[in-house]
Amino acid sequence: MEVNKKKQKFVKYLFTTLAFITCIMAAHAQPAEQQYDVAAYVWPAYQPDARFKDIGVFKDGKGEWEAIYNAKPKFPGHNQPHVPLWGYTNEADPKVMEKKIDAATSHGVNVFIYDWYWYDGKPWLENGVDKGFLGAKNNNKMKFYLMWANHDHSSYLDYTTDDKSKIYWHGGVDRPTFDKMVAHIIKDYFSKPNYYKINGEPVFSIYELSTFINGLGSIDAAKEALAYFTQKTKEAGFPGLHLQGVLWGAIPSGLSATPGDKTSTQNNVVLNLGLKSLTNYQWxxxxxxxxxxxxxxxxxxxxxxxxKDFTVPFFPHVSISWDPNPRYPGALQGMVTEANPKDFKRFLLQAKAYADAHPDQPKLITINAWNEWAEGSYLEPDKQHGYDYLDAVKEVFGKK
Known part of the structure; x- marks a missing residue:
């Protein structure tokens, strides 16, 4: 009888101890890692960049928000202007970005892809990433990488005219300029612990490959420049450089980059330049x-x-909509109609299925966009849909 009592006490003690240990382990357990990298493009023009004065736009001092709150509907039922739920915030303000980082990461968006510019020998719109995102105290909660938006900069930001033909800055660069860019990118971005990497290699995306090639003069010169970029990245302590191309008509089909040259495929151009992956920017x-x-x-x-056409990985992309009419005061511009969170979620599920069907590549999905308000493609909450688009991301990709 005494033996049974002792045995019961021991069993009770054992279960109590195990329960206590389990509680301690649960309290200190790390949250489950998100299985997918959901990367949203960021258009960094919602801040008072000093160079807006050089091109005579956004005199209110709020960046492209000026075009958003001045937009007018062009037909009955046209959803304009879009009204941000968080207000017309300054995205170069670290406090603003702290709130946006929290909202993004809590809904499954764990990477920002910053549209990044270099015109006339220096960066443009960089305060969004430099001061806003990197200045935010919680920026370590999410990764980021750069997409060099190397298109010509025209009057497309001037929302007071339909004429977008004026060119302010050209997107092509020569080799000395490119080398200067490389030094800046490696020193000021790749060095950040939360810069997004694939297999340890910093990811750098190029928007217009044809503009890049033409600026340097030939595809061979472009190849040499990218090899230099890779070498400098290795010298900085990384195993290599993950070059990503944006897949659309801006990838030439011939190695000579001459219009009409069909001596090779776009895939051969991609391989020749040393690109390691492709994705889209906008449908x-x-x-x-x-x-x-x-x-x-x-x-x-x-x-x-x-x-099928490319031997490097393609990362699936989902766009939210397309309506550039806030930038055009006159004629109705081509636009997508009836965009909605339900179909957006359906497309996200297909992107997830694509990623799952390609287990040999990272589970990266790109989204246009976090904040392309002037193009009608944004995850940020507005007064029409609230958080519905962010909630769709969370339902598909959020931590379980």
Whole structure:
């Protein structure tokens, strides 16, 4: 009898101890890692950049928000102006970005891809990433990388005119300028612990490969420049450089980069330049305007072709919409209609399925965009949909 009592006490003690240890372990357990990298493009023009004065735009001092709150509907039911739920915030303010980082990461967006510019020998719109994002105390909660938006800069930001033909700055660069860029990128961005990497290699995306090639004079010169970039990245202590191309008509089909030259495929150009992956920036780059559900279905049909035509990984992309009318005061511009969070979620599920079907590549999905308000493509909450688009991301990709 005494033995049984002792045994019961021991068993009770054992269970109590195990329960206590379990509670301690649970309290100190790390949250589950998100399985997918969901990367949203960031258009860093919602801040008072000093160089806006050089091109005579946004005199209110709030960046492109000026075009947003001055937008007018162009037909009955046209959803303009878009009204941000958080107000017309300054994204070069670290406090503002702390709130946005919290909102993004809590909904499954764990990477920002910053549109990054270099015109006339110096960066442009850099305060969004330099002061806003990197100045935020919680920026370590999410990764970031750069997409060099190397297109010509025209009067497309001047929302007072439909004429977008004036060129202020050219996107092409010569070799000394490129080398200067490389030094800045490696020193001031790759060095950050939360810069996004694939297999330890910093990811750097190039928007217009044809502009890059033409600026340097030839595809061979472009190849040499990118090899130099890779070498300098290795010298900085990284195993290599992950060059990513934005897939649309700006990838030339011939190694000579001469229009009409079909001596090689786009894939050969990509391989020759040393690119390691491809993604999209916007579905409008390869799919005609349509109702959103049909537009997305058509865009996703292209993924199989991209996967077949290119030997480097293609990372699936989902766009939220396309409506550039805030930048045009007159004629109605081509736009996507009936965009909605329900279909957006459906497309995200297909992107997830694509990632799962390609286990040999990182589970990276890109989204246009975090804040392309002037193009109608944004995850940030507005007064029409609230947090519905962010909630869709969370339902598909958020931590379980």
């Amino acid at each position: 409008c780059h390869y799919v005609p305007m349509d109702r959103y559900d049909r537009w997305g279905d058509k865009a996703i049909e292209g993924w199989a072709k991209f996967n």
